Amino acid sequence: DAMVIQNPRYQVTQFGKPVTLSCSQTLNHNVMYWYQQKSSQAPKLLFHYYDKDFNNEADTPDNFQSRRPNTSFCFLDIRSPGLGDAAMYLCATSRDRRDSQMGETQYFGPGTRLLVL
Amino acid sequence: AQSVSQHNHHVILSEAASLELGCNYSYGGTVNLFWYVxxxxxxxxxxxxxxxxxxxVKGIKGFEAEFIKSKFSFNLRKPSVQWSDTAxxxxxxxxxxxxxxxxxGLGTSLAVNP
Structure with a gap:
């Protein structure tokens, strides 16, 4: 089945120790997103890639970076995790057309739960 | 600013009860709307x-939603909920x-009691 895969499902890191979360997709979608979701809250968009074009949200801290080496993979790097960064991190994909006037359905992975000690 | 609001934050129902979750949006132009679970x-x-x-609009698992432009609403409905709809x-x-x-929207937590 085509899907969005996130590894690991659970990640424990130490305060200030860099951590990388990974996402891969077999849907061949051109857009990949990273969201942060805290308990009982809506997902918060951190950034997204349209093909190779990186789009950062204005309120995403500099502590969060991303890489997309190819269509299938996308990484979220947290350079110096703080206690406030403990959350579920969701990867999503969509197939978008650049001239599309509509929002496309986003397909989500299962998430990586990050714990910061 | 554009917004989406959900009025029911926590809903508790018994199985077989009918469900309606409210969603209102603020944008006056052409709008697309989603319900995610x-x-x-x-x-x-x-x-x-x-x-x-x-x-x-009809969705999976017996859910439907009605877009009412005059009310800026897109409420989610299901005539008879099941325990498995807890989400x-x-x-x-x-x-x-x-x-x-x-x-x-901020989300609605639905608990269905068996």
């Missing part, structure tokens, strides 16, 4: 969506200036 321990998934055409439900709409960014 997050079952316990599972990933967010699309329940249904409205882009254009018939304002009554978090999110209404969302693409940002008018950047349609890849979704504006999310």
């Amino acid at each position: 997050q079952y316990p321990g599972q990933h967010l998934q699309l329940l249904l969506k409205y882009f254009s055409g018939d304002p009554l 978090e439900y999110f209404c969302a709409s693409p940002n008018a200036g950047n349609n890849r960014k979704l504006i999310w």
